[in-house]
Every structure is written in structure tokens, then in C-alpha cells.
Amino acid sequence: MLGLMVASAAIGGTLQYGYNLAIMNAPTTFIQTFINETFRERWDIQLQDYQVTLLWTIIVSIFSLGGLAGALIAGPMTIRFGRKKCLLMNNVFLMSGALLALTSRAAKSFEMIIISRVLIGINAGISMNVQPMYFGESAPTHLRGALSLSSAVFTAFGVVLGQVVGLREVLGSEPYWQYLLASNAIPGFIQLLTLPWFPESPRYLLIDKGDKEACVNALRQLHGGEVQDELDEILQEQAETKGMRPRRPWELFADRSVRWQLISVMIISSAMQLCGNDSIYFYAFFIFQEAGISADAIQYITICTGTCEFIACIMCNLLIERKGRRFMLMGGFILMTVWAIIFTIALSFEHLVSWMPYVSMACIFTYILSFGMGPAGVTGVLPTEIFNQAARPAAYMIAGSMMWINLFIVGMLFPFLVSELSEYCFVPFAAVCLLSALYVGLFLPETKGKSLSVITSEFHKLNFKGQQEKECSSHTQAEYQLGEVSLSTAL
Numbered sequence: 001m002l003g004l005m006v007a008s009a010a011i012g013g014t015l016q017y018g019y020n021l022a023i024m025n026a027p028t029t030f031i032q033t034f035i036n037e038t039f040r041e042r043w044d045i046q047l048q049d050y051q052v053t054l055l056w057t058i059i060v061s062i063f064s065l066g067g068l069a070g071a072l073i074a075g076p077m078t079i080r081f082g083r084k085k086c087l088l089m090n091n092v093f094l095m096s097g098a099l100l101a102l103t104s105r106a107a108k109s110f111e112m113i114i115i116s117r118v119l120i121g122i123n124a125g126i127s128m129n130v131q132p133m134y135f136g137e138s139a140p141t142h143l144r145g146a147l148s149l150s151s152a153v154f155t156a157f158g159v160v161l162g163q164v165v166g167l168r169e170v171l172g173s174e175p176y177w178q179y180l181l182a183s184n185a186i187p188g189f190i191q192l193l194t195l196p197w198f199p200e201s202p203r204y205l206l207i208d209k210g211d212k213e214a215c216v217n218a219l220r221q222l223h224g225g226e227v228q229d230e231l232d233e234i235l236q237e238q239a240e241t242k243g244m245r246p247r248r249p250w251e252l253f254a255d256r257s258v259r260w261q262l263i264s265v266m267i268i269s270s271a272m273q274l275c276g277n278d279s280i281y282f283y284a285f286f287i288f289q290e291a292g293i294s295a296d297a298i299q300y301i302t303i304c305t306g307t308c309e310f311i312a313c314i315m316c317n318l319l320i321e322r323k324g325r326r327f328m329l330m331g332g333f334i335l336m337t338v339w340a341i342i343f344t345i346a347l348s349f350e351h352l353v354s355w356m357p358y359v360s361m362a363c364i365f366t367y368i369l370s371f372g373m374g375p376a377g378v379t380g381v382l383p384t385e386i387f388n389q390a391a392r393p394a395a396y397m398i399a400g401s402m403m404w405i406n407l408f409i410v411g412m413l414f415p416f417l418v419s420e421l422s423e424y425c426f427v428p429f430a431a432v433c434l435l436s437a438l439y440v441g442l443f444l445p446e447t448k449g450k451s452l453s454v455i456t457s458e459f460h461k462l463n464f465k466g467q468q469e470k471e472c473s474s475h476t477q478a479e480y481q482l483g484e485v486s487l488s489t490a491l
Contacts, residue, residue: 002138002222005198006147009087009134010154012191013127016094016184017067018155020120021278022162022306023180024060026172026299032056034177035110042108057412059114064408066121067128071400074129075393079208079246083134083201086126087191093123094188101181113181120184125404128380129396136384137203138222140230142449145320145381152377153317156310163303172299198222202230207238207389208246237389237452244390249397260462261386262398264444268329269399271436272379273406275336276429277371279414280364281305287360308365312372324448325378325385326440332374333437339367340430347423375436385447386455 032052039045047055070093077086097119104112132151139147166172171180199205199218206215215234219227247255252262284305288298320328343363350356383395417425445458 001198001224002143002147005138005195005222006135006150008191008194008198009084009131010150011187012091012094012195013087013131013154014124014151015154015158015161015187016120017124017128018158018160018306019162019187020063020124020158020184022159023166023183024063025163025302026166026168027177027180028056030174030177031059031110031113034105038108038110055110059110059117061408061411062114063117063121063124064404064411066118066123067125067407068121068401068404069118070122070125070127071129071397071404072125073122074126074400075249075397077126078130078133078204078393078396082204082208083130083137084195084198085200086130087134088195090123090126090130091188091192093119093126095185097123098182098185098188102178104181105178116181125400128403129400132380133384133392133396134201136381137201137389138218140223141233141451142321144385145325145378145448146317148381148384149313149317149320149377151380152372153310153313156306156313156372156376159306160303160310163299163306167299203234203237203389206234207241233451240453241388241390244388247391247394249394252391252394252398257460257463258387258391260443260459262395264386264439265383265395265399266402267439268375268379268382268436268444269402270406271333271432272375273403273410274429274432275333275371275375275436276340276410276426276432277309277336277368277376278407279410279429280367280426284364287357287364292357305364305368308368309372309376312369313377316373316377319373320378320381321448324446325381326444326446328374329378329440329444330374330437332370332376332378333433333440335370335373336367336375337430337433337437339363339370340426340433343367344424344426344430347426350423382447385450385452386459388452388456 035052035055036047039047074086077089081089097116100112100116100119104110104116128151132148135151136144136148164170165183166180171177171183199221200214202215202218202222205211205218216227216231219230223230252258281302284302285298288301289295293301316328340363343360346356346359346363350360379399383392383399387395414425417428421427443462445455447455
């Protein structure tokens, strides 16, 4: 039952994020032609190439701004409606966007495509926050990491699915591009038909709604068998957060007791986008061309890049409960640093050494594999594990906002990095990966198999380090003074 719930929620959830990123590659030239024709028919204006490129960039990048808006409203929605209902209601944005994309060609309106991308972005922003929260709160402790990580598996699967559907033989040809943009409605319909059969998050039912009976029924439905241990853990968290209302994002910034939890989530969520994984997909076409692969064959080779990330996320899912979160994150970032350096060297010598383009190709696949093995999956697990029920929605809002803001920044800046730095354009990404690995190694406690109270106590040492040292010093000084008094009394 738990596995079916994961499939139902994810197919209309994080799968949409990967899918809607991937399907925009195939119809690039067709939509640009459509924009030009629209201007010519309306105002008898022939747009220049840079103007068409600018409008196309807006269509692609505005998805990130929609995602940011979705991340900001996800927290209040989950508090008011619950995790499951929030995912179901989220399909309103998806269906509206799909309808606008489908009818944009008949209406001869590229503006409808822009609005559609905003709505699809909102849908992705909400699902990227709510789905890992729903999974993490529904999973037993020993499966919490693997279940939360399945969000990344479905994201990667969405990328592969989008690349396949975008092939010329499927929907990636000129007559069908509007159907390609609207095809994201199909997973949404599947979710609407299946998700209502599954229960709400047990933690939400007990801690937020105070319904112990519904919580027990949900645990039995999802886990089966004896659920007393899971119920005891939820009751302990309920006791710790008793009387606390849901926190707001700005309240977390002012709360010293969650300072390092918040710093960790912000840094790792930002690094997930600033590490350059999405940019390497952009660079892949150029590298494959340099290696002598024909333009017709490149679309099939590109599917292999998405498949690499999909396989890596599955491997991470299998290993995360054995190796732990810190190991997977550090390992992923360190390997990405190494491949970025080798990739830079290969790009520098590709015109001097005949086999260097093949080294660059290998670096693309290994870079994506390393990303999928670490940052792609583990990042979404952390807010569930290191924040309590009252702070979790706000934490996901902040993490999601950092992710979407940095995705937008990278999307806008990467073309300029390529033009200014040329073959050294991946050096900044290597620096981000190295610094992220150092931060994880130095400051992030391991959370594998630990209860929230244990994880909180480990962060407590960081949050109140100076205060603890001061208290320890005062305690030592008091003991010293007491010893002096005792000695003088004895004399």
C-alpha cells in the first residue's frame, strides 16, 4: 500500500518537474517560428533573431518564477488542507496550464504559452515541497530516507519520459508541439483518479488535527501489521510540539534553536542548482556534435543522459539507508568536483587532441551520475528529518524558494558564463561542489535511523555552542571557587 501511494503521489508530483523541464528542448525551433509568425500576422513586424531568442528565454525561464511562487504557497496550503489534499488541489494549476498550451496555437497567442509555463511552474513548485513532506511523514523510520528519496527517482524518470515523448517520432515534430506541451495533463489525471484512495499523512492527522484514531488507521493502512513503535514516535513529537502553532518562515530566521538546521537546508538546496547539473544538459548537444555524432542521432544520445540520472537516483535510493545521508551528499559533491575539473581540461584540449571530445562525453555522464547519487535525492529528505511538525512547512518553503531562485539565476547567467569563460565555464560549478562537500563534512550531522529528538540534540551543540562554552566555563570557575573556600575552611 505504501508503494502504491508513493507511485500515485509522485506520478502527478515531482515527475512533473522533470517532465516539464525535458519537453521544452524538442519544440524550440517550432515555437520560435510560431512567435515570429504571430508578430508578422498581428503587427506586420519581422522580429530579429535576438528578439525571438529573448522571448523564448522568457518562456523557458518563467517556469522557475512560477516554481518560486508555488514553493511560497505550498507551506500555507499544507497547513490548511493537509499533504494529500494539497497535492490533489495542485492539479488545478496543471490542468489550466495544459489547456492554455493546447489552445495557444489555434488562438495564435504565444502569451498563452508564457502563462501556461507560469502555471506549470507553480504546480512543480508545490509538488517539489509537498511530496517529500508527505512521504517523509508517512514512512516508518527505517524507510524514511528511501521513501523521501523516491521523489528524486520520479523526477529523473520524468526527465527520461519527457525526452522520449519529445522525439520526432512521437510528439517532437512541428504539427504536434502544442500536444507535447499539454501532454503533462495525463499524469495529472492518473493522480486525480488514484490518490483519493490513500490516507493522509499520519503525522498531520495526529499532530495537526489531533485525530489519533485516523492516525492509527492511516498507519495500519500504509504500514500493515504492528504500528505501535511508529505511533509512539509520533506521540513523542506531538508532546514536544504541544501548544506550538505552525511556524512562519521569518520566525525560523529569528529562532536560534533552528539556526544551523536552516543554514544547512538553505546551503544544500542552493547547491543543488548551483552545482551545474542542469547546465551540463545544455552543454551536452555541443559536446556530442564535437565528438562527431550526427544531429539526428544526438536526440537519442540525449535520452541516455536522463537515463543516467534515473539509474543513479535508484542506486541512491538503495544505498541511502546503508551509507547514510552525509556519505551520499559528500560523495556526490566530491565526485562532481573531480569530473568538473577533468571536463574543463578536456574542453581546453579538445582541438589539440583528437580523442578529447570523448573524454568530455564521459564527463557528462559521470557528472550526471554523481549528481543523481547524492544531491538530487538527499536534498529533499533533509527538511523532513531535521525540523519538527510545526516548523517543517516553513522549512520546505525556504528550501524550495532557494532552489527555484538559484535555478532561475543559473538559467539566466550560464549563457554569459559560456561566452566569457569559454572552456573554463565549469570552474565556478567545481568551486560550489567543493565548498558544499566541505560544509556537509564539517557541519551536517548524520540523520540515518535517528529520531527527531536525537537529531535536534546534535544540532543543539552547534546552535548553542558559544553559550555552552560560556556555561561550562562558569561552571568550572564556580567549582574552582568552591574548592578554594573548602581549602581555606580546612586550613
